[in-house]
Amino acid sequence: MTGLRGKYEASVLTAAITGGDVLPSQSPHIPCGADAIVAEAVGAAEAGATCIHIHARDDEGRPSADPALFEEIVSGIRDQTDVVVNISTGGAPGMSLDERLAGARRAQPEIATLNLGTMNYEGFPNRERWPEVASDWEREVLEASGDGVFVNTLNMLRQFASTLRELQITPELEAYDLSHIAMARFLIDEGTLEPPVRLQLVLGVLGGAGNAPRDLHLLADAAERILGDELGSVAVAGLGFPMQFRHAAIAFSSGLDCRVGLEDNIRLRRDVQATSNAELVGVAIGLADHVARPIMTPTALREELGPWAGKTEVAA
Ligand code: KMH
Ligand code: ZN
Numbered sequence: 001m002t003g004l005r006g007k008y009e010a011s012v013l014t015a016a017i018t019g020g021d022v023l024p025s026q027s028p029h030i031p032c033g034a035d036a037i038v039a040e041a042v043g044a045a046e047a048g049a050t051c052i053h054i055h056a057r058d059d060e061g062r063p064s065a066d067p068a069l070f071e072e073i074v075s076g077i078r079d080q081t082d083v084v085v086n087i088s089t090g091g092a093p094g095m096s097l098d099e100r101l102a103g104a105r106r107a108q109p110e111i112a113t114l115n116l117g118t119m120n121y122e123g124f125p126n127r128e129r130w131p132e133v134a135s136d137w138e139r140e141v142l143e144a145s146g147d148g149v150f151v152n153t154l155n156m157l158r159q160f161a162s163t164l165r166e167l168q169i170t171p172e173l174e175a176y177d178l179s180h181i182a183m184a185r186f187l188i189d190e191g192t193l194e195p196p197v198r199l200q201l202v203l204g205v206l207g208g209a210g211n212a213p214r215d216l217h218l219l220a221d222a223a224e225r226i227l228g229d230e231l232g233s234v235a236v237a238g239l240g241f242p243m244q245f246r247h248a249a250i251a252f253s254s255g256l257d258c259r260v261g262l263e264d265n266i267r268l269r270r271d272v273q274a275t276s277n278a279e280l281v282g283v284a285i286g287l288a289d290h291v292a293r294p295i296m297t298p299t300a301l302r303e304e305l306g307p308w309a310g311k312t313e314v315a316a
Contacts, residue, residue, distance in 0.1 A: 002224050003199070003231035004255035010296035012235065012257040013284055015044035015277050016053040019263025020092040021123045023141060024061035025133040027266040029275050032061035034069055038076035043278035044261070045083035048285045050296045051111065052077060053086045053259065056103060062137050063092035070103030084298045084309070086111035086172060089160055093121075093148065097156055101163055110302065110309040113200070114160045114171040116180035120207030121150035150207070157183070161192045168308040172198045172235075176208030178219065181226050188230050196232025199223055200259065203247065204239030211243045213250055220256065233257055233304075241267035248284045252293040260284045 005011055017040050018031045031040040034056075041052045054077075056069040074085055087109040091100035104112040124130055124145045133139055152160075164171050171193065175181050187193040201219050204211030209219060220234055235257035238247030244265035251258040260280045268274040268283070288295055302309040 002228055003234045004224075005233075005257075006255065008292060008294070009255070010294040010300060011252055011255070011288065012050045012233070012301055013048065013281065013288070013295045014051040014053050014086065014235065014237075014257070014259040014261070015041070015049040015281050016237065016259055016261035016263035017041050017044065017277050018055055018057055019261075020055045020057070020063035020088075020090075022262065022266055023131060023133055023138045025135070025138055026131045027262065027273055029273065030057075030061060030262055030266070032057045033059040034072040034076060037073050038080075040262075040277045041073070041077045041083070042080045043276055044281045045077070045081040047278040047281040048295055049083060049281045050298055050301050051084040051086050053088065053113075053261065053263065054103075054109070055088045055090075055092075055263070060135065060137070065091060065095050065099035065102050067102040067106035070107040074107035074109060082298050084111065084301050084305075085109035086113065088113050090115050090150070090174065093144065093150075097159060101160065104164070104169055105167060108167065108311070109169060110305055111172050111198070112164055112169045113174050114157065114164065115150065115152045115174040116157065116183045117176070118152050119150050119176060119205075121148045122146070122206040123148070125206050148207070154183075157187060158192050161187065165194070168311055170198065170305050170308055172200050174200050174202055175219065175223070176202050176205050178209070178222055181219065181223050185226050188227070195227075195230030197227065197230060198233050198235070199227070199231060200235045200237060202237050202239070204243055211238055211240070213246065216247055216250060220254070235259055237264050239264050241265050241270065244280070245283055245287065249287045249291070252288040253291045258284060258288075
């Protein structure tokens with residue numbers, strides 16, 4: 001079937017190291033600052049991740065668009081591992097399009113995200129469930145709840161896509177709902193995106209689709225129908241515990257790629273915090289092993305990405 005791996009073919013396992021949504025007060029293990037982010041990424045790569053998805057945070061944990069910080073993080077990772085690097089262009093609320101592209105521009109990853117639509121985006125919708133936080137900037141994030149909009153207009157999508165093409169970076173298309181898959185179809189048809197496309201389903205953001213196994217099936221089936229032969233691969237990232245692991249088990253059982261990591265889930269068990277990204281990667285690899293799904297190596301993923309991944313040859 002289109003976009004799905006064969007029965008025993010390898011799946012890509014991405015580790016999303018730190019993100020920008022979890023507040024450092026929620027987990028002491030969220031890496032903040034270049035050294036900690038590099039150490040976590042290297043740990044996840046050594047645990048067996050194919051690819052590392054990177055956001056930058058400053059030493060206080062505040063999301064950052066500083067290209068020098070991205071460069072420091074990516075060069076630190078590349079000095080120690082051959083893991084494939086994927087940089088976020090999602091950024092954080094309030095960042096401009098140029099700020100969101102600055103990290104990818106400077107650090108030249110193999111992959112960068114491209115978020116497929118404007119949507120409500122709420123990490124802390126229930127005031128009574130807000131975490132205790134230690135810093136003013138975290139309190140400001142909580143106080144902004146209820147008005148969160150993730151802005152990705154059509155013209156922004158065109159600009160993200162054309163910049164990534166100029167930089168020879170493969171876009172990973174982030175779809176949070178059915179409408180985003182229709183948008184990918186439109187962007188392929190108008191020539192903005194070149195097929196085959198890599199699709200990442202992100203489940204469980206309030207403002208996007210739900211987080212149940214049937215939401216995943218619905219969206220994966222829709223992706224196959226809507227994108228057909230132009231669908232290169234489908235990955236899933238489920239937010240929170242236990243859905244990160246439940247979606248991983250389904251992904252590996254169904255021929256999808258998979259993303260785990262502290263960006264999306266800070267728990268190992270219901271009452272146990274994960275202490276590292278490597279731990280979450282270890283769980284995913286265990287699940288993959290039990291359903292006879294090998295994990296793709298970074299070298300094999302670079303081959304799949306083609307000449308752009310390594311910039312040995314310029315695509316026509
Ligand atoms: N934080 C995730 C829910 C991106 O970085 O471009 C969404 C994400 C998007 O990973
Ligand atoms: Zn991200």
